[in-house]
Amino acid sequence: MSTLEIKDLHVSIETEQGAKEILKGVSLTINTGQIHAIMGPNGSGKSTLASTIAGHPRYIVDSGSITLDGEDVLAMSVDERARAGLFLAMQYPVEVPGVTMTNFLRTAKTALDGEAPSLRTWTKSVKEAMAELRIDADFAQRNVNEGFSGGEKKRVEILQLELFKPRFAIMDETDSGLDVDALKVVSEGHNREFSRGAMGTLLITHYTRILRYIKPDFVHVFVDGKIAEEGGPELADRLEEEGYDRYLTPAKA
Amino acid sequence: MTEMTEKARIGAPSAAPVIDGFTEEGENLSPLTDNSHRGPLAGDSAKGHSHGGGVGVPDSSRAGRLTSYRLADFAPLTGREEDWRFTPLKRLRGLHTDALTGAAPTVAVAGPEGTALPAGVRVETVGREDGRIGVAGIPEDRVAAAAWEAFTEATVITIPAELQAASGIIVSITGAGREAAAQHTVIVAEKFSKAVVVLDHRGSATLAQNVEVDIQDGAELTLVTVQEWDDDAVHASAQAAKIGRDAKFKHVAVNLGGDLVRITPTSRFTQPGGDVEMYGLYFADAGQHLEQRLFVDHAVPNCKSRVLYKGALQGKDAHTVWVGDVLIRKEAEGTDTYEVNRNLVLTDGARADSVPNLEIETGLIEGAGHASATGRFDDEQLFYLMARGIPEETARRLVVRGFLHEIIQHVKVPELEARLTDAVERELAAGNN
Ligand SMILES: Nc1ncnc2c1ncn2[C@@H]1O[C@H](COP(=O)(O)OP(=O)(O)OP(=O)(O)O)[C@@H](O)[C@H]1O
Ligand SMILES: [Mg+2]
Numbered sequence: 001m002s003t004l005e006i007k008d009l010h011v012s013i014e015t016e017q018g019a020k021e022i023l024k025g026v027s028l029t030i031n032t033g034q035i036h037a038i039m040g041p042n043g044s045g046k047s048t049l050a051s052t053i054a055g056h057p058r059y060i061v062d063s064g065s066i067t068l069d070g071e072d073v074l075a076m077s078v079d080e081r082a083r084a085g086l087f088l089a090m091q092y093p094v095e096v097p098g099v100t101m102t103n104f105l106r107t108a109k110t111a112l113d114g115e116a117p118s119l120r121t122w123t124k125s126v127k128e129a130m131a132e133l134r135i136d137a138d139f140a141q142r143n144v145n146e147g148f149s150g151g152e153k154k155r156v157e158i159l160q161l162e163l164f165k166p167r168f169a170i171m172d173e174t175d176s177g178l179d180v181d182a183l184k185v186v187s188e189g190h191n192r193e194f195s196r197g198a199m200g201t202l203l204i205t206h207y208t209r210i211l212r213y214i215k216p217d218f219v220h221v222f223v224d225g226k227i228a229e230e231g232g233p234e235l236a237d238r239l240e241e242e243g244y245d246r247y248l249t250p251a252k253a
Numbered sequence: 254m255t256e257m258t259e260k261a262r263i264g265a266p267s268a269a270p271v272i273d274g275f276t277e278e279g280e281n282l283s284p285l286t287d288n289s290h291r292g293p294l295a296g297d298s299a300k301g302h303s304h305g306g307g308v309g310v311p312d313s314s315r316a317g318r319l320t321s322y323r324l325a326d327f328a329p330l331t332g333r334e335e336d337w338r339f340t341p342l343k344r345l346r347g348l349h350t351d352a353l354t355g356a357a358p359t360v361a362v363a364g365p366e367g368t369a370l371p372a373g374v375r376v377e378t379v380g381r382e383d384g385r386i387g388v389a390g391i392p393e394d395r396v397a398a399a400a401w402e403a404f405t406e407a408t409v410i411t412i413p414a415e416l417q418a419a420s421g422i423i424v425s426i427t428g429a430g431r432e433a434a435a436q437h438t439v440i441v442a443e444k445f446s447k448a449v450v451v452l453d454h455r456g457s458a459t460l461a462q463n464v465e466v467d468i469q470d471g472a473e474l475t476l477v478t479v480q481e482w483d484d485d486a487v488h489a490s491a492q493a494a495k496i497g498r499d500a501k502f503k504h505v506a507v508n509l510g511g512d513l514v515r516i517t518p519t520s521r522f523t524q525p526g527g528d529v530e531m532y533g534l535y536f537a538d539a540g541q542h543l544e545q546r547l548f549v550d551h552a553v554p555n556c557k558s559r560v561l562y563k564g565a566l567q568g569k570d571a572h573t574v575w576v577g578d579v580l581i582r583k584e585a586e587g588t589d590t591y592e593v594n595r596n597l598v599l600t601d602g603a604r605a606d607s608v609p610n611l612e613i614e615t616g617l618i619e620g621a622g623h624a625s626a627t628g629r630f631d632d633e634q635l636f637y638l639m640a641r642g643i644p645e646e647t648a649r650r651l652v653v654r655g656f657l658h659e660i661i662q663h664v665k666v667p668e669l670e671a672r673l674t675d676a677v678e679r680e681l682a683a684g685n686n
Contacts, residue, residue: 054636054640055639055640056636057632057636077639077645078636078639078640079639079640079642079643079644079645079648081640082639082640082641082642082643083642087640088640090637090640093637094633094634094636094637095634096634096637096638096651096652097628097652097655097656098652098653098654098655098656098658099638099651099652099655100655103651103655104638104641104651107643107647107651108638108641108642108643111641111642111643111644111647112641112642143655144637160641164641164642
């Protein structure tokens with residue numbers, strides 16, 4: 001079993017008006033075999049948390065720690081984090097012109113494993129995973145995310161999750177922009193990988209819809225850069241009914 | 254055939270840079286429906302939109318550019334001339350001012366990797382009086398004219414009629430020193446011959462060069478010119494091709510090495526049915542000036558041209574220039590042409606100038622268009638690839654290689670493709686030091 005541990009994390013970004021604190025003390029522990037949902041209103045800092053874990057240079061960690069089985073994640077470069085087993089399915093996957101999906105997937109797999117995958121089995125698993133996610137075979141020859149629709153981009157993120165087999169998957173609003181069918185396909189993709197028992201999931205979402213397909217063990221409500229409330233799956237049901245309003249009107253002292 | 258209404262000159266300097274530090278000139282050719290402007294296009298009103306004729310340019314249309322074998326006909330350069338405005342004259346090391354009396358580069362012609370010249374191909378060294386000199390080219394700028402006046406002997410390569418050369422013809426041109434020198438080469442592809450010729454420039458030189466290419470009726474010629482000079486080289490090369498009836502010409506310009514390289518390839522259709530492809534690949538490092546100015550002259554009906562140049566820039570004051578002049582003359586009905594330039598800027602402080610310039614003097618054409626774009630290698634792409642475990646250097650290579658590979662694929666000389674792929678890798682690696 002592996003553990004990803006986030007302790008009292010404070011993160012800021014540089015803006016034209018100077019540094020702006022976005023995460024104001026986040027603590028969270030995830031083990032493989034667990035699914036944690038992070039829910040919260042727009043702008044509460046969910047993507048900031050996800051990107052900070054992945055190591056995006058825009059986010060400055062002011063204090064706190066992130067460790068993976070005790071190893072200091074913050075000391076690692078972006079690619080080292082990925083090789084250590086962290087995977088971020090991005091809210092807005094980036095287009096990379098001139099690089100085909102085939103080339104990209106194989107290069108990434110080689111980097112992650114430290115050796116090139118056997119061509120035959122690799123090609124076969126790519127094909128199968130694409131078919132399961134209902135991604136057209138000709139996407140293999142297209143450039144990474146270039147001209148893909150929003151839904152196609154999300155499927156391709158999950159394709160990578162299935163092929164790269166991370167220890168921890170952070171899914172940043174993978175559900176947004178998906179119709180019901182696509183939501184199901186994508187959730188099943190996650191569940192296939194999760195059911196192998198070697199992965200923990202941090203599922204970031206704005207809506208409860210995806211939680212019908214991906215069942216969280218824990219729900220954390222994120223408000224203004226902090227976890228405002230934590231609980232089991234029943235908390236999601238409550239949010240479904242009540243929304244975030246009661247977190248957003250803090251009682252003035 | 255599409256009936257097009259008039260459009261005189263496209264390519265007027267545009268105002269705002271697309272990205273900070275870059276200029277992007279030219280605009281898209283839009284289908285015009287305004288019939289009131291119908292008619293021949295090189296009229297005075299049209300010229301008002303041009304870049305303006307400089308010294309020694311009697312007419313601002315490409316059609317009217319001064320051509321002459323005599324150096325004295327070209328005024329000394331000031332740097333304000335339309336065709337020199339991007340070139341740092343100070344770095345020409347005298348090519349535009351001095352007598353070009355330095356030792357010419359050595360020339361060795363063979364098959365690929367030192368193998369024998371393909372059977373049947375003739376290589377001669379001839380004097381200035383040889384009848385084939387002037388068969389395809391006439392200088393269009395001062396430096397080319399200076400080279401024309403200064404060369405003492407020329408290399409003539411002939412692919413005899415109907416010969417299909419069994420392998421590439423590699424012309425190794427090795428610089429013989431820093432003194433300003435001139436060189437002249439003539440390539441004759443006789444009727445229905447088929448061959449690939451590579452001009453492989455290496456070493457150190459200050460060189461003004463004329464290359465004439467005569468592609469006779471039904472012949473098929475690929476000419477690849479590779480500039481992999483040492484860092485200090487200065488090279489101005491005018492490469493003029495004359496394309497016969499139903500002939501095919503493919504020109505590939507690869508600019509990698511040297512301090513300043515300025516290449517001006519010209520394709521002139523002289524008979525109907527010709528087909529021209531012009532490709533270019535360039536990779537400019539810190540301080541390097543790589544300039545490519547091409548001209549496609551559609552002077553006769555029913556010819557086709559395709560142009561694709563791609564460049565990468567990396568490092569402070571890396572500067573590339575691409576100017577694509579395509580002229581469709583009044584007689585050139587049924588013309589089909591398209592030109593594209595794309596630049597990928599890898600670091601801050603580099604500058605890519607891109608100027609497509611399409612002049613259309615007849616409405617009776619198949620098609621005409623151009624596109625030009627300069628983009629940045631952006632940090633989000635890098636983050637995305639690295640977030641999948643790919644190390645930074647590999648990620649950069651992946652993107653640049655993908656971008657430039659499209660051109661390398663067109664070279665069609667296997668040894669050369671491998672070498673160019675390696676050269677691009679080296680350029681990338683050099684930037685990471
Ligand atoms: N580059 C930036 N410049 C200025 N502010 C930023 C920048 N990036 C993020 N922010 C601010 O940081 C805060 C948190 O943003 P973040 O994207 O993490 O929120 P989120 O919870 O993921 O929102 P959403 O549900 O809309 O995805 C927001 O107030 C946002 O405006
Ligand atoms: Mg977000």
